[in-house]
Amino acid sequence: MRIVDYLDKGASVGPDRPCFTTDGDTWTYATVQTLANDVACALVTHGVRSGSKVAVLSGNDPLAFACVFGISRAGAVWCPINPRNEAAENREILDRFDCEVLLYASAYRDLVDRIRPDLPAIHTWVQLDGDPGPDALSWESFRADALEGAVQDAAPPDDLAMIVGTGGTTGRPKGVQLTGTNLETMTALTLMSYPFPSRGDRPVYLALAPLTHAAGVLCFPVLASGGEIVIMRTPDVGQFLRLIPEHRVTHTFLPPTLIYMVLSHPDLDATDLSSLMCFWYGAAPMSPTRLAEALDRIGPMAQLFGQTEAPMMISVLPPDEHRRPDGSIATEVLSSAGRPTPLVTVAVMDKDGTLLPTGERGEIVIRSSLVMSGYYKNPEATAEASRFGWHHTGDIGYLDESGLLFIVDRAKDMIITGGFNVYSTEVEQAILAHDAVQDCAVIGLPDDKWGERVVAVVQPQPGRSVDPAELTAFVKERIGSVKAPKQIEVWPDLPRSKVGKVLKTDIKAAFG
Known part of the structure; x- marks a missing residue:
């Protein structure tokens, strides 16, 4: 399936049903199809052909997401651009991925103006809202360029659907090539692994996290079911809680850092969450202590583990597996990443294969049709990631006797202190068990005595304070003195990516 086929499938079971809802305005499936068709026609008018690369630079916006389906309809390849990247990184991504067209929101016009002179290969610039000035097309003029009638549906070469930028160990972005087959596998695994409404009812998905990342691809199974996507333009936990009962939301996704904010919000316990069937969490490890709290206060939590190169569904832990048959919380599984999904083979390998x-x-x-086709124009990185005939995730972990997958750490985040391997995730989970800590990050810094010392940066709960000495003693009681931080810093907030991940590189940079 192409990306646009998920929209068309949803429209086939109800063209007049809600497709996108934002700020109280609802667009039907038929409306989004019309927009997608116009975008496809206009792209063809401007020279886009099957396999052309078209980028979208926008926050969460229904028009920008509708453009994605138009890109697919024209047989082009979608290149999502993270608006929180620095201008230089986005310039490099657009250049390295051979983008020919950029559709962008006016909020990022200054960024676009800075990089435009260095991107001669981009022949068409389209501002989706407001007056773009002389160097770009307005949305109205671009849409007016659509060919009369329907564009001939096309498919890109080699089933390529999207190229997603991801930083490598050198910091230079790599282009993950995801095919229609990859996305179809992900969608099938989502629909078979998690609860969805029975026939006749349709899911309602609340998108607070960026549509350029996990929140976007999780829309595809919802659209294929004829469901409604409620799009939040800006992250606001209070508004998030208000929208769940207002729209009877059935599904949503947040990374752990934002879930911790939900748990700290004063309106949580008074909010009607009875419509929720599946509250996905992922993108980073979640504290078992906080997860148990979320199960009691939010309800049907559902874990997913994946990565850009194998989107979302390497392993899963659906809501019912978080509890035992008697209804009590299954604490023994909360620190796991769930079980490998039916279409993915998972193994654990040493450095020699x-x-x-x-x-x-x-x-x-792992081995699966979920795995990317490779990195765009980067055969060396592709070969490194697929050595010994398996896709290498870069995560350190193990499988237990019951088949549960446990992730110990990212390989690059392991700390070697005094000759011992310390996994930052284990230390973070011990710190997060303290009731005064909202979030934290653990890193290794050079140390003359230890080689590396374990350093923790913690964010207190609202209205609470953290005493580093007391917290160090608390952690030692749980995981011992070797793994306990040698240094604890208290910050009012932690640097985070657009998807809510704590940016350890930024934290390390702050220490010089």
């Missing part, structure tokens, strides 16, 4: 037995720690590797 030997698959390790149950319980032993090594790099998590």
Whole structure:
């Protein structure tokens, strides 16, 4: 399936049903199809052909997301651009991915103006709202360029659907090539792994996280079911809680850092969350202590584990597996990443390519039609990620005797202190068990005595204070003195990416 086929499938079961809702305005499936068709026609008018790369730079916006379906309809390849990247990084992504057209929101016009002179390959610039000035087309003029009648539906070469930028170990972005087959596998696994409404009812998905990332691809199974996407333009936890009962939301996704904010919000316990069937969490490890709290106060939590190169569904832990048959919380599974999904083979490998037995720690590797086709124009990185015939996730973990997958850490985040391996995730989970801590990050910094010392940066709960000495003693009681931080810093907030991940690189940079 192409990306646009998910929209068309939803329209086939109800063209007049709500497709996108934002700020109280609702667009039907038929309306979004018309917009997508016009975008496809206009792109063809401006020279876009099957396989052309078209980028979208926008926050959460229904028009920008409708453009994605138009890109697909024209047989072009969608390149989502993270608006929180620095201008230089976005310039490099647009250049390296051979983008020919950029559709962008006016909020990012200054960024676009800075990079435009260095991108001669982009022949068409379209501002989706407001007056773009002389160097770009307005949305109205671009849409007016649509060919008369329907554009001939096209498919890109090699089933390529999108190219997603991801930073490598050198910091230079790599282009993850995701195919229609990758997205179809992800969609099938989502629909078979998690609860969805029975026939006749339709899901309602609340998108607070960026549509350029996980929140966007999780829309595809909802659209295929004829569901409604409620789009939040800006992240606001209070508004998020108000929208759930207002729209009878059934599904949503947040990374752990934003879930911690939900748990700290004063309106949570008074909010009617009875419509929720599936509250997905992922993108980073979640504290088992906070997860148990979320199960009691929010309800049907559902874990997913994946990465850009194998989107979302490497392993899952659906809502019912978070509890035992008697209804009590299954604390023994809360620190796991769930179980490998039916269409993914998961193994654990040492550095020499030997698959390790149950319980032993090594790099998590996978085989599946979920895995990307490779990095765009980067055969060396593709070969490195697929050595020994398996896709290498870069995560350290193990499988237990019951088949649960446990992620110990990112390989690059492991700290070697005094000759011992310390996994930052384990230390973070111990810190997050303290009731005065809202969020934290653990890093390793050079140390003359230890080689590396364990350093924690913590964000207190609203209205609370954290005593570093008391917190150090608290952690030592749980995981011992070797793993306990040698240094604890208290910050009012932590640097986060657009999807809510704590940016450890920024934290390390702050220490010089």
